[in-house]
Amino acid sequence: xxxxxxxxxxxxxxxxxxxxxxxxxxxxxxxxxxxxxxxxxxxxxxxxxxxxxxxxxxxxxxxxxxxxxxxxxxxxxxxxxxxxxxxxxxxxxxxxxxxxxxxxxxxxxxxxxxxxxxxxxxxxxxxxxxxxxxxxxxxxxxxxxxxxxxxxxxxxxxxxxxxxxxxxxxxxxxxxxxxxxxxxxxxxxxxxxxxxxxxxxxxxxxxxxxxxxxxxxxxxxxxxxxxxxxxxxxxxxxxxxxxxxxxxxxxxxxxxxxxxxxxxxxxxxxxxxxxxxxxxxxxxxxxxxxxxxxxxxxxxxxxxxxxxxxxxxxxxxxxxxxxxxxxxxxxxxxxxxxxxxxxxxxxxxxxxxxxxxxxxxxxxxxxxxxxxxxxxxxxxxxxxxxxxxxxxxxxxxxxx
Amino acid sequence: xxxxxxxxxxxxxxxxxxxxxxxxxxxxxxxxxxxxxxxxxxxxxxxxxxxxxxxxxxxxxxxxxxxxxxxxxxxxxxxxxxxxxxxxxxxxxxxxxxxxxxxxxxxxxxxxxxxxxxxxxxxxxxxxxxxxxxxxxxxxxxxxxxxxxxxxxxxxxxxxxxxxxxxxxxxxxxxxxxxxxxxxxxxxxxxxxxxxxxxxxxxxxxxxxxxxxxxxxxxxxxxxxxxxxxxxxxxxxxxxxxxxxxxxxx
Numbered sequence: 001x002x003x004x005x006x007x008x009x010x011x012x013x014x015x016x017x018x019x020x021x022x023x024x025x026x027x028x029x030x031x032x033x034x035x036x037x038x039x040x041x042x043x044x045x046x047x048x049x050x051x052x053x054x055x056x057x058x059x060x061x062x063x064x065x066x067x068x069x070x071x072x073x074x075x076x077x078x079x080x081x082x083x084x085x086x087x088x089x090x091x092x093x094x095x096x097x098x099x100x101x102x103x104x105x106x107x108x109x110x111x112x113x114x115x116x117x118x119x120x121x122x123x124x125x126x127x128x129x130x131x132x133x134x135x136x137x138x139x140x141x142x143x144x145x146x147x148x149x150x151x152x153x154x155x156x157x158x159x160x161x162x163x164x165x166x167x168x169x170x171x172x173x174x175x176x177x178x179x180x181x182x183x184x185x186x187x188x189x190x191x192x193x194x195x196x197x198x199x200x201x202x203x204x205x206x207x208x209x210x211x212x213x214x215x216x217x218x219x220x221x222x223x224x225x226x227x228x229x230x231x232x233x234x235x236x237x238x239x240x241x242x243x244x245x246x247x248x249x250x251x252x253x254x255x256x257x258x259x260x261x262x263x264x265x266x267x268x269x270x271x272x273x274x275x276x277x278x279x280x281x282x283x284x285x286x287x288x289x290x291x292x293x294x295x296x297x298x299x300x301x302x303x304x305x306x307x308x309x310x311x312x313x314x315x316x317x318x319x320x321x322x323x324x325x326x327x328x329x330x331x332x333x334x335x336x337x338x339x340x341x342x343x344x345x346x347x348x349x350x351x352x353x354x355x356x357x358x359x360x361x362x363x364x365x366x367x368x369x370x371x372x373x374x375x376x377x378x379x380x381x382x383x384x385x386x387x388x389x390x391x392x393x394x395x396x397x398x399x400x
Numbered sequence: 401x402x403x404x405x406x407x408x409x410x411x412x413x414x415x416x417x418x419x420x421x422x423x424x425x426x427x428x429x430x431x432x433x434x435x436x437x438x439x440x441x442x443x444x445x446x447x448x449x450x451x452x453x454x455x456x457x458x459x460x461x462x463x464x465x466x467x468x469x470x471x472x473x474x475x476x477x478x479x480x481x482x483x484x485x486x487x488x489x490x491x492x493x494x495x496x497x498x499x500x501x502x503x504x505x506x507x508x509x510x511x512x513x514x515x516x517x518x519x520x521x522x523x524x525x526x527x528x529x530x531x532x533x534x535x536x537x538x539x540x541x542x543x544x545x546x547x548x549x550x551x552x553x554x555x556x557x558x559x560x561x562x563x564x565x566x567x568x569x570x571x572x573x574x575x576x577x578x579x580x581x582x583x584x585x586x587x588x589x590x591x592x593x594x595x596x597x598x599x600x601x602x603x604x605x606x607x608x609x610x611x612x613x614x615x616x617x618x619x620x621x622x623x624x625x626x627x628x629x630x631x632x633x634x635x636x637x638x639x640x641x642x643x644x645x646x647x648x649x650x
Contacts, residue, residue, distance in 0.1 A: 296497035299458050300511035300563055301487035303479075310510060314501050392501075 043364075052362040053369050054121040056353050060369075063189015063344050069181060072173040073192065074129065079169070081137040083162050088137075089144025090159055091387050098145075101383050106141075109134050112376070167203065185263035189344035191373065193263070197345065198332040198377075201270035205331070206324070208271065209278025210317075214308070216283055227279070234276035239334055242269050243341050266338050274331045278324055285320030286312070318392045325385035329378045346370060410436045410567050410598045411457060415466035418452060418622075426452050427463065428622040434567070439599045441609040441630075444619035445645060450602045453619065454569045457600070458482075458489040471566050487515060490560030494572040496552045498544035504531070504555050505540040508562045516563070523562070530558040534588050550581030554588055561592075568592065570601040604649060610634060618642050 017023040053060070062073060092102065113134035117127040148156065174196070176182035188196065215227035234242070246269035247262060260268065289312060297307035317324075339348030350366045353359060411434040418427040426449050434440050442450045455461040456468060459475060459482045468475045470485050499507050508527035512518050531537040534554040536547075544552055553573055560568060570589065574582045586608050593599055593612045603609065609616055609630055616633040618626045618641070626633065626642045637643050 290495070290497070292493055292495050292497035293499065295460055296491075296493060296499070297511075299460060299486055299489070299491040300559070301483055301515045302511055303483055303515075306514050310514065311499055315499075318501070 044368075048365050048368075049362060050119070050365060052353065052359040052365050055359075057120050057122060059349055059353065060190045060346065062192040063349060064187045065189070065192065066181075066183060066187065069176075069183055072180065076170050076173045078133055078136065079166060081133045082140050083166055085137040085140030085142075086144045086148075086162070087159060088384075088387070089141045089146075090148045090156060091391050092145050093391075094145060094149045101386065102141075105380070105383055106138055108376070108379075109138065164203070167199070185261045188263065190349045191346050193338075193344065194332075194335050194346040195377070197263070197267050197270060197335050197338060198328075200267045201274050201331055202328050204271045205274035205278050208275035209324075210282050210313070212275060212279035213282035213286060216279065217286055231276045231279055234273055235280075239270075239273050240337050240340060242273055243337060245269075247341055262341075263343060266341065266343060270331065270334065273334075274327060277327045277330075281320045281323035281327055282316065284323060285316035285318070288319045289316050314392075318389070321385060321389050321392070325381060329381055332377055332381070333374060346373065408436045409469075410434050410438070410471055411600065412469040413453075413456070413466065414468075416453070416456060416463050416468060417465035418449075418456065418461065418463040426622055427456075429466065430619070430622070430624055432617065432624065434598060434600055436566075436598050437596045438614050439593045439601065439612055440615050440617060441613035442600065442602045442617045442619060443604065443609065443645070444625075445648070448619045449622040450619050451571050454571060454600055454602055457567075457569055458486050458491055460491075483515075487563060488566045490563060490565035490568045492553070492556050492560055492568065492570045492573045494575050496544070496549070496556045496576070498552055498556055498559070500544050503541050503543055504536070504547070507544065507555060508559050511559075511563050527558070527562050530561050531555075533591075534558050535584075548581060549577045550584045553577065553581075553585045557585075557588055557592070567598045567600070570599065570603065572602050572604070574603065574605060606634070606649065618645060620645070 016026040058067075062070065065073065088102075092099065098106070113130045117130045122130070172178055172180065174183065174188065174192070175185070212227050212231060215223045216231065218224050218227075243266060246265050250260065250265045250268075293311055293315065294307055297311040298304070302310070335345055336347040338345045339351060342348070344352065347370065350370055354363055354366055411432065413430060413432045416427050416430045417425070419425050430449070430453055432440070432453075442454065444450050452461055456463050456475075457470060462477075471488050473481060473485050473488075475482070475485060498504075499510070502510065505524065505527055508530065509520065509523045512523045512526075513520050528537060528540060531540055534557060536551055536554050536558070539547055539551060539555075544555065547555065557568075557573075573589070574585050577585065582605070586605060589599070589601070589608070590612050601608075601613070613630050616626075616628055616630050617624055618633070618637075618639075620641050626637060626639045628638070633642070634646065637646060
C-alpha cells in the first residue's frame, strides 16, 4: 500500500481517537507506557550498578574455563560466525536488498558487538575481537548471498554438512584431546555450558524425534506401542524430576567409569526429554500430509524407506518446522533447570555471582542481562527457522 | 501389437473378496481378466467397489480371499514381490498426487532414477519427451502448485509412463477437474490407448467409454454385474441393474 504522509495520521485518528472516550483511553495507555519506559531507562542508565556484570564477564561467558586455553573458544566462535554467515547467505540467495529480518538481525548484531562490549567494559583488545567476529559473520553473509548461487549445486548441497563437522571439531576444541590439553566438563560453565547442552540436545533429539514419530505411525504393533509408551511417559513427567533421576540412576545402573560425567548425563536427559516433544510435532506434520502422497510414491515402485526419505519426510518436516523450532526454543530455556541439579550453566553461574557478598542485592542487573542473552539466542533460532521455512516452500522459491 | 501378444493375459483376478477393518464387505468375489493391449472401463455407482478393486491390483488395498495375477506375478504379501509388481503397474489418481516439493521434471525422474537405477541424464531426456507428448514440456521446471488441474493430471500420467509400466490404472482421473479441463486429459488417455497400452479405467465419462474402451464392466455392491463391449452395454444392457445405472447417468 502506498502511504502518503496524510494516510497514517488519518488512520491513527480513525482507530485511536474516534470518540472522546477512545481518545481518553489512548492517552491514558500511552501515558502509562511512557511512564514505565522512562522508569526502566532511568534505572538502566542511572540507578543500576553494572559492576556486577562488568567484573564477571568471563565467568558468565565460559565459567571456570582455564584462561590460558581460552584461545580455543575464540577460534571456535570465529569458525561458528563464519559458518553462520555462509549458511545465512546461501539460504537467502541472491537479492540486492537484504530482507527486513536480515537488516534487523544485522543491526542487533552490530549494536551488541560495539555498544554491548563497550558497556560491559571489556578490555579494548577483546572489544575489537567481538567487533571483528561480528564483521566477519556479516561479510561472509554478504559474500555468500552475492556469489553463492554461482557455485555448482553439488558444492552448495554439502554446506549443511559443515555443521556436524564443526560440532565435532568444537567438541575437541572445548574438551581437549588430539594434542590439546584436557579441560574436564566440570570446568565448563556459563553461556558456554548452556549453549553446549542445548545444541547437543537439539542436534540429537531431532533425528530421535523423527524415528519416534514414524514408530508411532507404524503398522508394527511392537514399534507403535513402544513409541507411544515412551512418548507418553516422558511427556507425563516434569523435566526436573527426569534430570534428578538421570543424575542418580545413570550412575547407579552403569558400572563406574562407564557412566557419563554429570554434564553429559544432563545432556542425554535433555535429549531424550525433547525427543518426545519433537516426535509429537513431527507426527502432526506426518498427519497433515494427504495419504495420496505415500500411495503415489509406493505405486511408482519406491520402497518404503525411499518413499519416506524423498516424498513424505521433506513435506512433513516442513509442515512441522515451526512447532519443532518452538520445541528447540523451549529446550534452550529449559537448560536453566540444570542450575537446580548443581551445574554451572548461565543461571547457575548467575546464582553463584549473586551469592558473592561483594555483589549482594544486584539480582535485577544480573537477571536482566540473562533475559537479554536468552532473548538473543531464541531470536536467532526463530529468525533462522523462518528463513528456512520460506526457503523450503516451493512456491516462494520458484519465483527466485 | 501382435495378435499373440494381444492374447496374453495381463491381469487375472479371481474371486477377490475384501472386508474393511470395520467389517464392511467391499468386494464380494470379483472376477476380471484383462488381456494385453486391452482397454477396460469400469463403471458403476459410487460405493460399488470400483476404486477399491483396481487398487488391489498394485496392492494399495489388501484383500482376504481370491487371487490376483499381474503380468504373470501372483500378488502375495511378500514385500519384494509387491514392489516388483508396482514397478510394472502405473497408477493415476483422482487427486493427481503430484509431489508438490519437486518440480514437474523431478516428479517424473524420481522413481526411474531411484528404483530402476538409471542415469539421470538419460531419464531426464526421456521425461522431457514424455512431457512433450502430453503437451506440457514448457512447464518442466515449474512446481505442481503453479499448474492447472488438467495440466497436473497430464503430468501425473507422464510420471507413471516414465517408469515404462506394462499396465496403467486410472482411478477416476477426471472427477476432480473443472469441466473445461476434462477433455485435455481424456485426449492424452485416448492417445495412450491407441498406442496399445493396457489400461483399466474407472470413470464416469460415457463418451470416453464408448469411443476408447474395448470392454465395459459394470460393478455394483462389490460385484461385477455386467461385462460387455461398449456398443452392447450402452445400447442393449442385459441386466436390470445396468439399465438402472445408465438411466441415472444419462
